Each structure stands twice: as C-alpha cells, then as structure tokens.
Amino acid sequence: HELDDMLLGSLAYRMSGAEFREVIEYIQPSAWPSRLQWALTCVIEMGDTCEMLRHVLDVLAAFGEGLLAQLLKALLTDPLLATTAKLLAQAEPRTLLRQRLPKAEGSAASRALWLVYHREAWRGGG
Numbered sequence: 001h002e003l004d005d006m007l008l009g010s011l012a013y014r015m016s017g018a019e020f021r022e023v024i025e026y027i028q029p030s031a032w033p034s035r036l037q038w039a040l041t042c043v044i045e046m047g048d049t050c051e052m053l054r055h056v057l058d059v060l061a062a063f064g065e066g067l068l069a070q071l072l073k074a075l076l077t078d079p080l081l082a083t084t085a086k087l088l089a090q091a092e093p094r095t096l097l098r099q100r101l102p103k104a105e106g107s108a109a110s111r112a113l114w115l116v117y118h119r120e121a122w123r124g125g126g
Contacts, residue, residue, distance in 0.1 A: 008038050017048065021055040029063045036074055040083045043093075050092045057100050069102045069113065076116040088124030 008023070015023065020042060027035050043052040060068045075084045075097070087093040101117055102110040 017051045024059050029067050032071055036071060044086050050096060053093050053096055073113055076120055085124050088121045094121050
C-alpha cells in the first residue's frame with residue numbers, strides 16, 4: 001500500500017516513544033511482515049533503542065506467540081538481518097531479544113531460532 005508507506009515514512013522521525021507505540025498498535029497482524037523493516041528502522045534511528053524495541057516486541061506479543069516467533073525468525077534472517085545486526089551489536093537490545101525468544105525446549109523451529117540468534121549475536125559482538 002503505497003499511501004500507507006508514504007504516511008509511515010513521513011511519521012518515522014517525528015514520533016515520541018508513546019506515539020510510535022500507538023502507530024504500531026494500529027498495524028494489523030497480517031501486515032506486520034511488510035512493516036517490520038520500517039519498525040526496525042524506527043527502533044534504530046528514533047532514539048532510545050531499547051524502549052522502541054520493547055514497544056515492538058510488546059505489540060507483537062499481544063498478537064500471540066505464533067506471530068511473535070514468526071517475526072523474531074524474520075528478524076534473524078535475510079533481508080532483515082543487516083538491520084537486526086545493528087541491534088544485536090548492542091548489549092541491551094540483544095538481551096531484550098533473547099528474553100523474547102520462544103523456549104528452546106520446544107519445537108525444532110524454536111531450537112533453530114536460538115541457534116540463529118546466538119550466531120548473529122556472536123557476529124554482532126555479543
């Protein structure tokens with residue numbers, strides 16, 4: 001949706017943390033895969049990285065563990081990996097992401113997600 005992209009792009013650098021949260025709460029679960037890059041860019045560039053990342057993770061968690069796990073996996077794979085690497089290079093966002101990963105004792109997909117997380121965190125300096 002071109003108009004949505006234009007609106008989100010114009011808002012990206014003019015929002016407080018509370019306003020950012022209000023905007024991302026408006027994003028429907030089905031739209032998150034296409035909005036994740038925008039949200040991550042805002043997280044990195046808008047100021048308090050941990051606060052912004054916490055807003056994103058809290059909103060995603062409200063949609064259920066399935067969507068959160070799916071989007072955490074997207075964070076740790078191409079094409080979002082370059083953006084996520086900037087987060088993983090910082091201790092606090094890295095810890096916050098680690099806390100939100102699904103339990104490794106679960107499915108093979110959950111264990112694989114942990115392996116990807118640790119590989120990328122190591123590459124990012126963590």
